[in-house]
Amino acid sequence: MRRLLFSSVAIAALAFGPAAHANTMIELQRFFGACDADYGKVTDVSAAVGECGIITALINKFEADNPGIDVNVTTVEWPGYDQLNAQLASGAAPDVVSMHYSAISDYQTRGLIEPIDPVLAAQGILPDSFTDAARNGVTKEEQMFGLPFDNWTMLFHVNLNLMKQAGLVNADGTPILPTSVEELVTQGKQFKEKTGKPYLVQILANETATYARILYTLLQQQNADFFADPLKITLNTPEAKTAVETMKRIKDEGLTTVGLDYPAAVSAFANGDGGIAVNGTWLIGDYVAQSEKSGTALSGGYTVYPVPQLFPGRDSTYSDGHSWVMPRKDRSPEQVEAIGKLFKFLAENDFQWARTGHLPAVKAVFDMEQFKSLPHRSNIAEIAQTGQSLPAAVQRQFAIQDIIGEEVGAAVNGDKSVEEALGSAESRINDLLANL
Secondary structure (H helix, E strand, O other), X not given: OHHHHHHHHHHHHHHHOOOOOOOEEEEEEEOOOOOHHHHOOOOOHHHOOHHHHHHHHHHHHHHHHOOOEEXXXXXXXXXXXHHHHHHHHHOOOOOEEEEEHHHHHHXXXXXXXXXXXXXXXXXXXXXXXXXXXXXXXXXXXXXXXXXXXEEEEEEEEEEHHHHHHOOOEOOOOOEOOOOOHHHHHHHHHHHHHHHOOOOEEOOOOOOOHHHHHHHHHHHHHOOOOOOOEOOEOOOOOHHHHHHHHHHHHHHHOOOEOOOOOHHHHHHXXXXXXXXXXXXXXXXXXXXXXXXOOOOOOOOOOEEEEEOOOOOOOOOOEEEEOEEEEOEOOOXXXXXXXXXXXXXXXXXXXXXXXXXXXXXXXXXXXXXXXXHHOOOOHHHHOOHHHHEEOOOOOOOOHHHHHHHHHHHHHHHHOOOOOHHHHHHHHHHHHHHHHHOO
16 A cells, blocks of 8 residues: 555656656747737748738747747737836746837846847857848847847838829839929829829827837938937937928828828728828738739739938938847746747748848848748848938937827927927937936
8 A cells, every 4th residue: 555655646746746748938928919810820830921920820830849848928019118117127027028129228228138149159040140230239238139030111002003093103013202302292292183092191190109210211311310429319400300391291281191090000001092101011911912812902003112212311211120038037947948949940930020021130031032032022122221220329219209209290280380399309308318
């Protein structure tokens, strides 16, 4: 009886104790939306479409290929930093978090995320395997603080069916796009007269990011060094005034949609309610899919280009990127190894993520025939050279974006003068940066 009892205890210990059979758990927190109803079981990544679909399928595929690793995914509302801040304060941070390059400095300077060079090295991932733009986005003090995943920017998504109706296409079927502010206004009026619809579809309600991104782009195109000092912004300038007056003129002349938030603007363009959507790289995959379906407003008539150079200074567009960071916390060696395997898998599958429309972070993807054959990629390839982010040392970039969005939005909508809005934005931002 004693022998039987001891044998039962031993079996129970093997079955329920801290056995070698227990899977390693990674807590991963991300934005990019929720779509488990469509992709919760999908492991064929090539069958997934859009940011949410592709990242969901990628994680599913990683788990299927690594049966000893479980990835517990938490989806947060974009951008998720308020939740992350609360988790860090309470000591309950996830193991891996999606983070914009522009947010990394905020966390790195406070020691809240870990350098990942040793994690990458253990998996044989070399820093120079990433593009300069991607690697620079995650590198602080000569260390990498995130796995680069892409570079993104705002684009001109074009409804060619409506542009043809407006007489704004070239003989080869490509759209006629403006090369100056005056051309933009002239073409916008022509488009509205011929189609009865606004030329641009913009996100101008319940949104601050779009105002800021367009302002940055227009300032860069004028060679304005508005962050010469990373602790001080300069917005009380002729270049900034010209940029905001341009944005306001587009609205005042009735050339853009008004009152649309992000979801409404995305749907409006898909439904044919305007000619050109000013929105991000991440929508290319979804809009291409719609253009390949019959009976949609975009059927056989979608293309995409960088935001045109409207000023004679230089061809430039504001860009950022997505990365995967490791919040500072205690982890087992097994968890660190599992995260390294996940990072390697994501880097090796960067082409799949690039199908969203984002530019690849891994250099080798640009040379893949699969990538070259993706629709419209040759139209936007120049962004790899013309895309420019804010200086890496600038902190609180999301808070700065909100301030600029509020103030520029007030100017565009006529609630403040352009000068008043720019002065207020400059003062508020510099007060913020003076109290880091």
